[in-house]
Amino acid sequence: MTELSERQKIILSLVIHEYTQTATPVGSQALVARYNLDMSSATVRNELAALTDRGFLRQPHTSAGRVPTEEGYRYFVSRLTRASDLPDTTRRTISHQFYQMRNDVEQWVRLAASVLAYQSRAASLVTPPHPEHSRLKHLELIATRGRQILVVLVMIGGEVRQRLLSLTEPVTQEQLSQSSERLTQLFQGADVNEMRARLPQMQGLDADVLEWVIEDLLQADAIPAGEVYVDGLANVLSEPEFTGSDEARRSLRILEERSLLQDLVARTSAGNTQGGVQVLIGGEGTWDELRQWSLVLGSYGMPGLATGTLGVLGPLRLSYGRAISTVRFLSTLLSDLMAETSLDESSPNMGDLN
Amino acid sequence: MTELSERQKIILSLVIHEYTQTATPVGSQALVARYNLDMSSATVRNELAALTDRGFLRQPHTSAGRVPTEEGYRYFVSRLTRASDLPDTTRRTISHQFYQMRNDVEQWVRLAASVLAYQSRAASLVTPPHPEHSRLKHLELIATRGRQILVVLVMIGGEVRQRLLSLTEPVTQEQLSQSSERLTQLFQGADVNEMRARLPQMQGLDADVLEWVIEDLLQADAIPAGEVYVDGLANVLSEPEFTGSDEARRSLRILEERSLLQDLVARTSAGNTQGGVQVLIGGEGTWDELRQWSLVLGSYGMPGLATGTLGVLGPLRLSYGRAISTVRFLSTLLSDLMAETSLDESSPNMGDLN
DNA sequence: TTTTAGCACTCTAACGCTTAGAGTGCTAAA
């Protein structure tokens, strides 16, 4: 399997570029005319035939132009596309928007989805940052009506979790305050395992609360990402490949099946990599529902602490260059933002502060 | 303007029923055949002509069957549909699902959207409960790195808000604890206005924090509902009225324009009412984007304290009966759930607990 | 050896034409 010739690479790139724009099979004459190629259509025709033999292009029918195959896209993404950076002005504009809404993670996530969709002209998905292995920073117990109390957990990394808990008998706010102080002292910086190890030593109210906390954290750690923010559906569903009513319906399934997205987001391993960004083309043989889709995924956040995922979802003829560079830019931007405003991630002992 | 005859009401109902199912204009013969009517097609034809004159039906073209007009739907919804309750078994099944995920408001909202979409065979939207006029229950300050602190607000009604705040100079956790205790004591049960009234009396750390709290609450009260959970898009976009690619795109705009949804949700005043449920048909002349849509809206929660909105969004030929009864059922179900598990909503002085 | 002009062939999508069928309104009889 020899390397493609330079000219073949160029032609493959052009076919993909043209097809991404027109969504119709591209022929030899059209290529020559549109890109002022310095060769005849017959030459192009020969090269197209070669590329077809290699499995990078295919013909819908005998007398039609060529359409890239998944293999074609893969080759293109891995060897022919050098994701350029976004233009400087664009970068600055986007950064500015983010810095204007300081400190509100939810807004960031939403904005990221919006920007991603707009820049890539496709659908976007973004998950909020999720602590990889939750460690407690602070615990607060608050009295409510009757025997119910509200448990508020502040995790290292800045996430706040709340949970309502029913006790077997009523307690006063004072008891709660004491208990929360004790527990905070004991388990600051601890993760679920450490809590579980010391659970037998606890008793009374402390034990009840701790048990619930453990349960909550286990649940939280198990779910990779709760909400997935999606934007730009319209971009994608107006594409010709999804107008066939049946296709459209099946396509929407994908975007509503949050479990699938979570699954995807969880394994950012398969597929091509391009500068820290994952590219999944046509489901890569694993996800049948994605046979018609391409996915460009990146992650952001503080590795080992709290990370999120963001990505672009579009038809196979996605504009990969644009998608990859936008994902990459937003990855680093969000990471920077989080690093700047994050809670202290240092070691469990924070003696002087407490 | 005389009342419609009984027979006309029946025929109007049948036309609407048939049209909601088939989405094609319904003719006289079809009606007689399908519903075993005890009259001839000619008779039906006369009645159809009368209903057309009254503006309740229209003909796409001369030799086509009839299609309900918006006015037709309105008449039907306000006079001819008696939203029946859901079957008992269904109700029990649904209740069961909700009671299984006790105490997790977000999950409830998600489940509600899912159930609503499934039962109504249309798209659904649900907003989380939002306090109408936030009152503080508890305030907690937590040290982080450098001069940043995390402010956690627990509101009466159970909502928890968090915000990162940069101080001009560093403080210790002890100072923070004292401040939060003071502020909690002072402002428990207070709303924004009371806080603002007493702001001038505060100084130092307390003043800084309070200022931010006020700002945050103002912002929160202004936005009617942050997130809107949407489900069942697929149900609706596979409907024939939205297959024209241009229609589809415009339709998606609606579902992505959260601001529009919020606007809608804010004014649950226009349109027909059916047992506490609002029905908006074709945008009611106000919302141009909704000309092709019908919307069945209900609200839930504890009025005056925290309420949310839930609704069904579908084509004009929505199955109104089903939509209305499902919305109504879920409204009361969610309200009950919230009432059962809510934080104490009693008056500001809670002396014995604190 | 590579490129290109020329040519016969293929297939689709668009166009125009025809027609079956469902629907209508009207009139006159039951």
Next chain:
DNA sequence: TTTAGCACTCTAAGCGTTAGAGTGCTAAAA
């Protein structure tokens, strides 16, 4: 007041035709 009958209308589906873009192959030109 209802209904049978009828002439009329309009759409959607089916069908042949055709323009045009595309192909592969061959042989000449570079």
